[in-house]
Amino acid sequence: MSALPSIVRNLVRAVFFGKFQIVWNSTSLDAFKACPRRYQYAILEGWTSSAQNIDITFGLAFHSAIEHYHFALAAGADHQVATIAAVRRALEATWPDTILSTDTKKSRPNLIRTVVWYLDAVAKDDSIKTLILDSGKPAVEVTFAMGLDIPSPSGESYMLAGHIDRIGYYIDRLKFVDLKTTGGQIDSNYFSYFNPHNQMSCYNAAGDVIAPEPIEGGIIDAAQVLVNGSRFGRGFVHRTKGQMAEWRHDLRINLSLAESYARANYWPMNDTACRLCAFRGVCATDPGVRDKFLESGFIRRTINPLEART
Amino acid sequence: MIDSPLASVTIPELFSTSPEKLTEAQVTQIIDYYRAARERWVAEDKETPKKREPKGTSKPKAESSNLSLDDLGLV
Numbered sequence: 001m002s003a004l005p006s007i008v009r010n011l012v013r014a015v016f017f018g019k020f021q022i023v024w025n026s027t028s029l030d031a032f033k034a035c036p037r038r039y040q041y042a043i044l045e046g047w048t049s050s051a052q053n054i055d056i057t058f059g060l061a062f063h064s065a066i067e068h069y070h071f072a073l074a075a076g077a078d079h080q081v082a083t084i085a086a087v088r089r090a091l092e093a094t095w096p097d098t099i100l101s102t103d104t105k106k107s108r109p110n111l112i113r114t115v116v117w118y119l120d121a122v123a124k125d126d127s128i129k130t131l132i133l134d135s136g137k138p139a140v141e142v143t144f145a146m147g148l149d150i151p152s153p154s155g156e157s158y159m160l161a162g163h164i165d166r167i168g169y170y171i172d173r174l175k176f177v178d179l180k181t182t183g184g185q186i187d188s189n190y191f192s193y194f195n196p197h198n199q200m201s202c203y204n205a206a207g208d209v210i211a212p213e214p215i216e217g218g219i220i221d222a223a224q225v226l227v228n229g230s231r232f233g234r235g236f237v238h239r240t241k242g243q244m245a246e247w248r249h250d251l252r253i254n255l256s257l258a259e260s261y262a263r264a265n266y267w268p269m270n271d272t273a274c275r276l277c278a279f280r281g282v283c284a285t286d287p288g289v290r291d292k293f294l295e296s297g298f299i300r301r302t303i304n305p306l307e308a309r310t
Numbered sequence: 311m312i313d314s315p316l317a318s319v320t321i322p323e324l325f326s327t328s329p330e331k332l333t334e335a336q337v338t339q340i341i342d343y344y345r346a347a348r349e350r351w352v353a354e355d356k357e358t359p360k361k362r363e364p365k366g367t368s369k370p371k372a373e374s375s376n377l378s379l380d381d382l383g384l385v
Contacts, residue, residue: 091329116344
């Protein structure tokens with residue numbers, strides 16, 4: 001894989017070429033691998049359920065708050081001043097205050113609580129030391145895009161893009177750090193879910209090209225958001241060279257499959273992956289009425305893997 | 311949501327205020343409110359550790375099998 005500039009905010013590049021997706025990220029790959037029909041609804045057409053929207057809003061606000069904390073620290077602020085910056089950011093990201101109010105766990109007060117508790121419990125005396133880039137900025141919210149050396153129907157190479165929450169040193173080893181929020185229990189079962197795991201393999205692949213030295217695996221900082229409290233856990237992600245070669249080989253096959261579905265303008269349903277799918281209710285209806293179900297029960301979001309998260 | 315007894319503006323009022331109008335002292339008031347809540351939570355968690363920990367939940371100790379921040383004394 002060849003490296004392209006890690007900061008791609010000004011990169012003019014079409015994500016789609018007709019129905020062909022040229023720039024992929026872990027979210028679109030996740031959807032495609034699970035079910036081509038889910039990929040069609042969620043990625044190509046951008047449909048999102050209101051419940052998913054709350055999760056996304058909560059997660060983005062949490063990430064943004066923690067990002068502001070690390071930026072403030074890198075600018076010389078102490079823990080308290082950086083915490084104020086983070087909380088202010090979380091409040092701004094969820095204003096007006098009705099955005100998250102419909103969910104008992106992922107509510108606005110619970111977001112602020114989780115930010116404050118995470119910063120005090122985890123970030124204040126963190127054993128991970130954030131990498132400072134040559135620009136002087138901390139390696140936080142690092143946007144990457146890299147060529148895959150796989151020709152696409154547009155004539156360009158396919159690209160893999162995404163955002164890594166943080167890159168830092170943990171016991172002298174450079175690792176990526178991914179923040180997760182969950183309503184479920186954080187235990188060894190929770191962390192075992194990340195191997196195999198497409199998103200983590202994706203970050204591992206990006207780790208070869210976006211830092212001044214190779215990234216050796218990752219760390220997952222998970223926040224369990226409960227009604228009355230928040231709990232935190234840290235897990236480690238590791239991939240062997242053989243596992244990554246296998247993931248890249250599978251990626252090539254999946255991109256080829258996606259091309260064939262796009263050519264046919266048809267994305268088949270994987271009806272063994274419906275159990276936790278937001279579109280289950282849609283696919284359960286007659287094909288002739290599905291568009292109406294989508295329009296009445298979902299909202300549309302624009303998805304652009306090259307866009308920096310704010 | 312419980313009001314902060316010593317503050318002239320309550321926590322719910324702060325939450326319903328536009329963030330750009332919040333002073334640094336008011337953001338600090340929100341932070342202090344949640345820090346106090348965390349102290350109560352941690353104390354309660356220590357008193358009744360099994361209350362929130364279902365049976366069979368293990369907390370491995372090695373990097374390869376993941377550390378709980380509780381184990382690290384961080385929560």
